[in-house]
Amino acid sequence: MTSSSPVRVPSAVQIPELGPWLGRIPLPAGGSSAPPTRFPLDSIRLELATAIFELAADARSWSSAGDRQAAVDELGRSGWLAAWESAVRSAAELVSRLIDARIQEAGTESRMPRRKLRRLALSDGERRAIAARLGRGGFAFAEALAPVDREGGRLREAGVLDRAAFERWNEALTGAARHLEAAWLSLEEATNEEWERWTPLVESIRAWHRPRWILWIISAVVVVTLVYIGLVVGGYLQGPKFLEGFADWWWSWWDRLVEPA
Numbered sequence: 001m002t003s004s005s006p007v008r009v010p011s012a013v014q015i016p017e018l019g020p021w022l023g024r025i026p027l028p029a030g031g032s033s034a035p036p037t038r039f040p041l042d043s044i045r046l047e048l049a050t051a052i053f054e055l056a057a058d059a060r061s062w063s064s065a066g067d068r069q070a071a072v073d074e075l076g077r078s079g080w081l082a083a084w085e086s087a088v089r090s091a092a093e094l095v096s097r098l099i100d101a102r103i104q105e106a107g108t109e110s111r112m113p114r115r116k117l118r119r120l121a122l123s124d125g126e127r128r129a130i131a132a133r134l135g136r137g138g139f140a141f142a143e144a145l146a147p148v149d150r151e152g153g154r155l156r157e158a159g160v161l162d163r164a165a166f167e168r169w170n171e172a173l174t175g176a177a178r179h180l181e182a183a184w185l186s187l188e189e190a191t192n193e194e195w196e197r198w199t200p201l202v203e204s205i206r207a208w209h210r211p212r213w214i215l216w217i218i219s220a221v222v223v224v225t226l227v228y229i230g231l232v233v234g235g236y237l238q239g240p241k242f243l244e245g246f247a248d249w250w251w252s253w254w255d256r257l258v259e260p261a
Helices: 042-064 068-074 077-110 114-120 124-144 146-157 163-206 212-233 241-258
Strands: none
């Protein structure tokens, strides 16, 4: 009879190369043919790739040291999620900061009063909403991490490794990498949507101008006042004493000016 015992593998587990499964995430700036984003996200994208590569490197170090449990734990759910959540926070801070800059620039262009412009700046609640919208792709990614912990748990607990279980853990890791790329692409799309979402407000600020009725009222008051003063000085109307005194001085000065020497 053939033996049905599991295939033994070394205690040191082989960590898969995750770079190819991360797709666009580790590509250098400008190294992708994907449509450009409205915000400069390359540095955040590369930081996310670096965080995953560091997890894999640490896992390899533990595996080389013969600590299979630590190697598997290093690439567990918490490490992946921490890298993703850090990227979302950084992207949300960048997007919020640049949207605020657009608002300030538009207000400077239209000469909107500072107090009014400050009321239009992003609130804390709006910043949190931006972060939530950018992180929407993380739900599917988080679900994809369940097999990583499940298969990783089996590897940690087994005294003898089943080759099939070992391969399932590798497949779970590469699946997590693929879902991380999908989450990142969703984040890029969401940043472009944020640009469009705030464009109407920015354009309305840029088109702002002071109410014209105030200008017309001031102009009318000035014109009426000057006409009234002119009629009083010209002797067509009787005005207050200080204007009559001014009229007397004016005509006296005028007569001296026009009288021949």
